[in-house]
Amino acid sequence: xxxxxxxxxxxxxxxxxxxxxxxxxxxxxxxxxxxxxxxxxxxxxxxxxxxxxxxxxxxxxxxxxxxxxxxxxxxxxxxxxxxxxxxxxxxxxxxxxxxxxxxxxxxxxxxxxxxxxxxxxxxxxxxxxxxxxxxxxxxxxxxxxxxxxxxxxxxxx
Amino acid sequence: xxxxxxxxxxxxxxxxxxxxxxxxxxxxxxxxxxxxxxxxxxxxxxxxxxxxxxxxxxxxxxxxxxxxxxxxxxxxxxxxxxxxxxxxxxxxxxxxxxxxxxxxxxxxxxxxxxxxxxxxxxxxxxxxxxxxxxxxxxxxxxxxxxxxxxxxxxxxx
DNA sequence: ATACTTGCAAATGATTTGCCAGTGT
DNA sequence: ACACTGGCAAATCATTTGCAAGTAT
Numbered sequence: 584x585x586x587x588x589x590x591x592x593x594x595x596x597x598x599x600x601x602x603x604x605x606x607x608x609x610x611x612x613x614x615x616x617x618x619x620x621x622x623x624x625x626x627x628x629x630x631x632x633x634x635x636x637x638x639x640x641x642x643x644x645x646x647x648x649x650x651x652x653x654x655x656x657x658x659x660x661x662x663x664x665x666x667x668x669x670x671x672x673x674x675x676x677x678x679x680x681x682x683x684x685x686x687x688x689x690x691x692x693x694x695x696x697x698x699x700x701x702x703x704x705x706x707x708x709x710x711x712x713x714x715x716x717x718x719x720x721x722x723x724x725x726x727x728x729x730x731x732x733x734x735x736x737x738x739x740x
Numbered sequence: 741x742x743x744x745x746x747x748x749x750x751x752x753x754x755x756x757x758x759x760x761x762x763x764x765x766x767x768x769x770x771x772x773x774x775x776x777x778x779x780x781x782x783x784x785x786x787x788x789x790x791x792x793x794x795x796x797x798x799x800x801x802x803x804x805x806x807x808x809x810x811x812x813x814x815x816x817x818x819x820x821x822x823x824x825x826x827x828x829x830x831x832x833x834x835x836x837x838x839x840x841x842x843x844x845x846x847x848x849x850x851x852x853x854x855x856x857x858x859x860x861x862x863x864x865x866x867x868x869x870x871x872x873x874x875x876x877x878x879x880x881x882x883x884x885x886x887x888x889x890x891x892x893x894x895x896x897x
Numbered sequence: 898a899t900a901c902t903t904g905c906a907a908a909t910g911a912t913t914t915g916c917c918a919g920t921g922t
Numbered sequence: 923a924c925a926c927t928g929g930c931a932a933a934t935c936a937t938t939t940g941c942a943a944g945t946a947t
């Protein structure tokens with residue numbers, strides 16, 4: 584990744600805080616920038632560029648703002664199944680994800696919640712697992728109960 | 741050519757066994773089909789369509805054969821990082837994968853090897869994890885030792 | 898003989914890039 | 923003013939699809 588200036592935990596209570604921080608850091612704030620942040624702030628989980636577009640934005644502009652905000656550590660994205668990337672605000676620390684291949688639900692977790700899993704993987708394979716960019720896939724409890732039969736998978740192909 | 745008496749569904753010792761099984765099941769075997777299977781058989785891990793093409797095949801034909809073979813349970817594919825899908829022969833049971841975001845190495849595991857991880861996830865979240873189609877990402881021991889510094893990631897973006 | 902496959906071209910979907918006009922500071 | 927940003931078109935990349943011609947059984 585490219586530059587990484589000030590690594591302070593861009594945490595905040597609202598979009599205004601982020602905008603102020605950005606300006607103070609010498610970054611420009613345009614209408615799309617504000618709208619993207621507001622949409623991300625309003626969302627209760629990672630959302631797609633398509634959803635951001637519906638806020639009345641140009642797709643390219645959304646991508647460029649997300650890219651910029653991600654480089655600044657304000658935004659991050661996850662790859663869920665075969666779908667497009669899903670973006671979310673980085674609130675304090677990186678979040679990690681669990682997703683269901685059948686119902687598509689994405690569960691956001693505090694990294695500490697997966698320390699147990701990480702420990703097992705490190706012990707067994709010396710692997711340092713991270714589930715913030717590529718989540719843990721599988722079936723959530725509810726969907727698993729509906730039988731292991733073939734149903735309307737969200738992740739075919 | 742060996743005779744493989746005990747294996748289950750479409751397990752086998754060589755490409756000839758697979759071809760025979762396919763024909764017996766009423767499927768057609770063409771040159772591309774044979775070449776794709778031979779390339780997959782020769783590979784020691786999941787490989788890309790690009791690599792299969794270098795065996796002198798049409799890209800579209802490779803995709804269609806893989807799709808067909810996958811539907812028959814003979815082939816499966818994994819999504820590693822941001823790269824293209826990687827295909828491998830299904831030898832007996834599904835394999836699961838671990839991959840390093842920095843060096844790109846893909847480690848193939850017997851599903852049982854991840855039962856410990858699966859147990860923790862099931863206990864904590866009621867989640868039934870599967871790492872056969874979407875592997876566990878992170879850093880392998882070797883790459884992690886090289887420091888958590890920013891280097892040549894294979895999974896930027 | 899006939900249904901299934903191939904090969905090539907064109908379509909799709911997600912994301913990126915080029916370029917020039919517009920604008921935040 | 924001037925560098926950074928937005929908008930729009932065109933380019934990539936991986937993968938899929940349409941269709942005419944070829945072929946396995």
